Amino acid sequence: MKLNSFFLLLLINISTSSYSQTADEVIDNYLKAIGGKEKLLALKTLRTTGFLKTQGMEIPYIQQQKSPNLQRSVALFEEKSIYQNCFDGTTGWQTNPTTLQLEKLSFEDSETMKADIQMLDPFVNYTERGYSVVLEGKMIVEGKECFRVRLIRKPPPMSTRTVAQQSSFYFFDTKSYLPVLVRNSIRRGPGKGGYVDTYLSNFQTVNELIFPFSINQKINGKNSLAITVTKIEVNVDLSDKEFEFPEISSKP
Numbered sequence: 001m002k003l004n005s006f007f008l009l010l011l012i013n014i015s016t017s018s019y020s021q022t023a024d025e026v027i028d029n030y031l032k033a034i035g036g037k038e039k040l041l042a043l044k045t046l047r048t049t050g051f052l053k054t055q056g057m058e059i060p061y062i063q064q065q066k067s068p069n070l071q072r073s074v075a076l077f078e079e080k081s082i083y084q085n086c087f088d089g090t091t092g093w094q095t096n097p098t099t100l101q102l103e104k105l106s107f108e109d110s111e112t113m114k115a116d117i118q119m120l121d122p123f124v125n126y127t128e129r130g131y132s133v134v135l136e137g138k139m140i141v142e143g144k145e146c147f148r149v150r151l152i153r154k155p156p157p158m159s160t161r162t163v164a165q166q167s168s169f170y171f172f173d174t175k176s177y178l179p180v181l182v183r184n185s186i187r188r189g190p191g192k193g194g195y196v197d198t199y200l201s202n203f204q205t206v207n208e209l210i211f212p213f214s215i216n217q218k219i220n221g222k223n224s225l226a227i228t229v230t231k232i233e234v235n236v237d238l239s240d241k242e243f244e245f246p247e248i249s250s251k252p
Helices: 002-018 023-033 037-041 107-116
Strands: 045-054 057-066 070-077 080-087 092-095 102-104 132-141 144-153 166-173 179-185 195-206 209-219 222-234
Touching (some): 023 132, 080 107, 132 166, 195 222
Antiparallel strands (some): 092 102, 132 144, 166 179
């Protein structure tokens, strides 16, 4: 009986290991779930319209993106255009939150944005882009069993800073393979050392690609920002000039 029990346990272990997921299998299933690698590679521009909800206010916004890393985000606050996370391919720029004047970011901050603002999903051809991934088991997130995958990216080249490798943690639903949560550490500014949790839900199909239409952010566990997407347009005609720093900064 003891010998039979031993072989029974051995067979169970072999069966379980043969069906265990690998990081690449989880990523492949995720990419298929959101539309497939070919469709993601064919995505060249993106325009997202919606509302930002923070501190009891609802603010309309539009974000435009163009491959590989051009981006412009503008929110209309009290009839003023507030620009944040804008990047022209070389230099980042934004509206100063104190003076409400447009300003260019430093070289180091621009290099960080250059690495962060990639329109192509980070898991597409990740090894060719110098990234690595680690599957770190499963966790329950928002009541769903999720795969926890760590994405490791090399730091951008800096002139004056020493920056370690950066890791992002993705939690994929084990049934749908859609992302439930993305966790990132805060690497600069007053919140440095903390973390941002981005919860994704209300997935909808646009031109055979799947996008989250509800995005909620928490900083160190506290509600910070809620984004409700009302419209997504793909492969719209966008010129590079739309992402350039405006010449007259006093009139955003």
